[in-house]
Amino acid sequence: MDKEKMKLYWKKNIKFLTILLIIWFVVSYVAGILMAGPLNEIKIGGFPLGFWFAQQGSIYVFVALIFIYVSWMNKLDKEFDVDEKE
Amino acid sequence: MDVQLWTYIIVGITFAIYIGIAIWSRAGSTKEFYVAGGGVPPLANGMATAADWMSAASFISMAGIISFAGYDGAVYLMGWTGGYVLLALLLAPYLRKFGKFTVPDFIGDRYYSNTARTVAVLCALFVSFTYVAGQMRGVGVVFSRFLEVDIDNGVYIGMAIVFFYAVLGGMKGITYTQVAQYVILIFAFMVPAIFISIQLTNNPIPQLGFGSTVSGTETYLLDKLNGLHEELGFAAYTNGSKSIIDVFFITFALMVGTAGLPHVIVRFFTVPRVKDARISAGYALVFIAILYTTAPAVAAFARTNLIETVSDQSYSEMPGWFSNWEKTGLLTFEDKNNDGKIQYVADKEQNELTIDRDIMVLANPEIANLPNWVIALVAAGGLAAALSTAAGLLLVISTSVSHDLVKKQIAPDISDKAELWLARGAAVLAVMVAGYFGINPPDYVAAVVALAFGLAAASFFPAIILGIFYKRMNKEGAIAGMVTGLAITIFYMARYKLGWIGEPTTSEDWWFGISPEGFGTVGMIVNFAVSLVVSNVRAAPPQEVQEIVDNIRFPRGAGAAQDH
Numbered sequence: 001m002d003k004e005k006m007k008l009y010w011k012k013n014i015k016f017l018t019i020l021l022i023i024w025f026v027v028s029y030v031a032g033i034l035m036a037g038p039l040n041e042i043k044i045g046g047f048p049l050g051f052w053f054a055q056q057g058s059i060y061v062f063v064a065l066i067f068i069y070v071s072w073m074n075k076l077d078k079e080f081d082v083d084e085k086e
Numbered sequence: 087m088d089v090q091l092w093t094y095i096i097v098g099i100t101f102a103i104y105i106g107i108a109i110w111s112r113a114g115s116t117k118e119f120y121v122a123g124g125g126v127p128p129l130a131n132g133m134a135t136a137a138d139w140m141s142a143a144s145f146i147s148m149a150g151i152i153s154f155a156g157y158d159g160a161v162y163l164m165g166w167t168g169g170y171v172l173l174a175l176l177l178a179p180y181l182r183k184f185g186k187f188t189v190p191d192f193i194g195d196r197y198y199s200n201t202a203r204t205v206a207v208l209c210a211l212f213v214s215f216t217y218v219a220g221q222m223r224g225v226g227v228v229f230s231r232f233l234e235v236d237i238d239n240g241v242y243i244g245m246a247i248v249f250f251y252a253v254l255g256g257m258k259g260i261t262y263t264q265v266a267q268y269v270i271l272i273f274a275f276m277v278p279a280i281f282i283s284i285q286l287t288n289n290p291i292p293q294l295g296f297g298s299t300v301s302g303t304e305t306y307l308l309d310k311l312n313g314l315h316e317e318l319g320f321a322a323y324t325n326g327s328k329s330i331i332d333v334f335f336i337t338f339a340l341m342v343g344t345a346g347l348p349h350v351i352v353r354f355f356t357v358p359r360v361k362d363a364r365i366s367a368g369y370a371l372v373f374i375a376i377l378y379t380t381a382p383a384v385a386a387f388a389r390t391n392l393i394e395t396v397s398d399q400s401y402s403e404m405p406g407w408f409s410n411w412e413k414t415g416l417l418t419f420e421d422k423n424n425d426g427k428i429q430y431v432a433d434k435e436q437n438e439l440t441i442d443r444d445i446m447v448l449a450n451p452e453i454a455n456l457p458n459w460v461i462a463l464v465a466a467g468g469l470a471a472a473l474s475t476a477a478g479l480l481l482v483i484s485t486s487v488s489h490d491l492v493k494k495q496i497a498p499d500i501s502d503k504a505e506l507w508l509a510r511g512a513a514v515l516a517v518m519v520a521g522y523f524g525i526n527p528p529d530y531v532a533a534v535v536a537l538a539f540g541l542a543a544a545s546f547f548p549a550i551i552l553g554i555f556y557k558r559m560n561k562e563g564a565i566a567g568m569v570t571g572l573a574i575t576i577f578y579m580a581r582y583k584l585g586w587i588g589e590p591t592t593s594e595d596w597w598f599g600i601s602p603e604g605f606g607t608v609g610m611i612v613n614f615a616v617s618l619v620v621s622n623v624r625a626a627p628p629q630e631v632q633e634i635v636d637n638i639r640f641p642r643g644a645g646a647a648q649d650h
Contacts, residue, residue, distance in 0.1 A: 033160075034330060046308045058167075062168055065171050066170065066364075066368035070365050073179075077642075081642075084643075
């Protein structure tokens with residue numbers, strides 16, 4: 001693969017990573033830890049919201065992030081013709 | 087039928103399954119022994135990774151810890167799942183493309199240095215041994231309670247089983263046994279959780295039941311629990327008592343440590359393609375999340391049930407489980423004010439009940455009066471969790487010795503067959519050592535497990551990340567970074583956790599209020615900083631290494647994992 005194309009592919013990969021890792025940080029460290037106190041004032045059913053993010057919500061989001069990454073990358077690999085043949 | 091008989095039957099059947107699989111999937115070559123031939127389907131790898139990952143600590147101890155720590159327990163929940171996002175996005179696909187057998191392989195080749203390789207081998211051995219000692223102990227504890235043998239004999243039985251499939255089957259045997267173990271452990275964890283959720287809240291899904299109202303009332307379960315806690319003088323269940331900075335640093339150290347643990351990383355070498363490495367990290371996290379989102383619900387249920395059963399009740403009217411666990415010494419009652427009732431309160435002077443948090447999951451079905459077969463199932467699940475993790479760790483240990491040390495450094499000409507026998511020999515030795523630690527646990531087992539995560543965070547993680555994402559990274563930078571990251575983390579643990587250096591310390595002395603458990607995060611930052619500085623004042627890595635880095639950044643041409 002030529003250098004320029006490779007650079008662009010890598011740049012797009014880094015962009016995906018950055019977006020997903022920001023979400024990763026926000027749901028766990030911001031919502032579940034740093035802002036957990038104030039968020040606990042809000043109740044979802046019986047759950048204080050900060051507590052819910054810390055013990056439930058962040059984990060659901062983590063799962064979603066990986067599947068989003070997989071689908072984005074599979075598309076990107078095809079687009080740049082660097083995917084694996086069967 | 088009584089619990090004893092049920093336990094013999096269910097544990098007997100599961101063990102027969104493990105041994106059957108071990109014989110069916112014997113390893114015939116080093117490639118099969120190290121990475122299961124590189125042909126594991128991603129879904130199976132996801133399940134095996136989940137079983138590998140969820141240890142006796144996840145199955146037996148975690149819900150118990152959360153039960154006593156409330157909100158603070160979130161450090162384990164987020165810490166031990168969030169690391170998979172890092173693995174899937176930053177590590178697994180590139181390491182799979184790189185296509186070797188072990189983490190020290192990557193470090194050694196990427197940093198064109200046997201010194202770097204040796205540092206990595208030592209870290210891998212240290213991390214795996216500290217971890218495996220805890221697993222063998224877990225096996226002993228489960229056996230001693232449910233089969234009524236003493237803990238030592240429990241460890242021997244565990245050693246014999248692990249010996250069978252780890253030594254014979256290598257990674258191939260372990261992988262398929264772990265698939266079976268995952269099914270057993272998740273079933274064993276979910277059945278009591280669902281039963282108890284229905285009992286307490288009328289909602290069969292524990293993840294929802296935990297946020298519902300207590301059956302027959304308008305009060306939310308968590309509000310009720312907070313109320314009980316306040317009455318007895320404990321911190322509110324949903325608030326916890328650790329400082330924000332400490333929770334932050336511990337969570338981070340656990341996440342990064344997870345992504346740097348060699349027995350987890352090596353699982354992604356076993357799938358056929360880069361694509362499969364990505365998706366199997368996703369599957370693994372789904373399988374892990376089923377247990378990890380249920381555990382906090384179990385914790386809250388168990389806490390409520392426990393307080394309601396014992397608090398201010400008369401000792402003579404305690405149910406059978408109470409005296410069963412008293413016999414093990416893990417539950418003790420001392421009637422300080424001689425009123426014949428159990429005072430379970432936060433105040434140490436007045437509290438009369440001491441409960442080992444490890445027994446919460448195991449005792450939970452008994453506390454909730456569930457049928458005997460459920461109790462036996464939990465025993466089998468605990469054993470599955472401990473054995474699957476122990477086997478994965480033993481494999482890393484034997485591979486480090488036979489592949490990273492002997493094949494790559496001492497005797498490169500060794501034949502595949504001889505290397506395979508060497509790997510088996512190393513596995514036998516590792517089982518013995520693990521068994522020894524299981525029978526004679528160092529009293530700082532819990533402390534060294536925290537150390538294992540901190541060390542993985544402070545050593546491997548930055549070296550691997552920079553190796554992939556920073557082409558200019560050279561061997562001087564990587565070695566200096568790993569060594570300083572390790573040194574400062576070990577120093578902090580020795581000083582503030584193990585008390586090996588200097589005067590005794592308290593939490594007042596911690597740097598920035600960061601506990602030793604969270605210090606791996608600082609070690610990691612130091613490693614990154616030192617690596618970058620040193621790397622920039624020394625020459626860039628050779629052209630062929632830079633080409634390796636270019637090459638691992640896209641999936642095509644991954645092929646099977648191979649030796650050369």
